[in-house]
Amino acid sequence: MRSDTPDQAGTVAELGEFNLIQRLTGGRAQPPSTLLGPGDDAAVVVASDGRVVAxxxxxxEGVHFRLDWSTPEQVGHKAVAVNLADVAAMGATPTAVLVGLACPPRTTVELLDGITAGMWQEANRARVGVVGGDVVSSETLVISVTALGDLQGRSAIRRSGALAGDVVAVCGKLGWSAAGLAVLGRGFRSPVTVVSAHRAPEPPYDAGAQAALAGATAMIDVSDGLLSDLGHIATASAVAIDVRTDLLEVHQRLVDVGTALGADPRHWVLTGGEDHALAATFPGPSEVPDGWVTIGTVRRGEGVTVDGRPYDGPGGWQHWR
Known part of the structure; x- marks a missing residue:
């Protein structure tokens, strides 16, 4: 029988499963969308639409994040952000997240406190609750997050709705995370704004519902790279998409980092993943909402081109490639 109290325990093995759950979930405020939070066999979340986006x-660890590059809080922030961005990309309003956590017995309670704090901070920014989950032992630190959303009477915005004649627009940062990864890979920790974009992305959650209300025909979360993810829309919609580089913003900070590292910042913007911006197609320029930037067009055909030509180089991230 373990004798350590929750305040004395240094590792999860010393703290124990149920004390760990209480430590990670206790005393946290929930938004109105959470009808029943952690503590029972399952949570209850508002789904007024009758449909749930999930x-x-x-x-x-070692694949999606490194604790020598990111703080525990940033890891928790990122775990929530990457999931809620997918919900927003369907045109839904995020409502809740559930967290599965697997970690070695030697994992410190302090580390999990930090990860949990980051999760709750990002959940609060998105106005959602962390409503439940599970914790198990494993040889590697693994975080699984399930995000839920409410369509609020709107149609889901799928990848398959783009039509020839539509325009393509984006909302959010592009290329910043890839630039931050390049900086970290060279052993540097600044500029902070660029590195932070990789450690803790900030998806434009409200832009998903905004695009749906404006009449978006297709939408996607830019997680693997702009060209790669637009390729998913092009394939699902059986259309061709052309991106115009003269319409793409390349922030001066990315230009500065590219100059310092001998890299082309435009390549980061076109192919860099993990910014979790949103990309969508709209019937015309007048339908593109405020805060979105038009970057290209949809036409008959197939595939994605840049300035009318195939892009020379990898289009984005793929696991196992």
């Missing part, structure tokens, strides 16, 4: 992502 998405899951798994983050593995």
């Amino acid at each position: 998405s899951t992502d798994v983050l593995v």
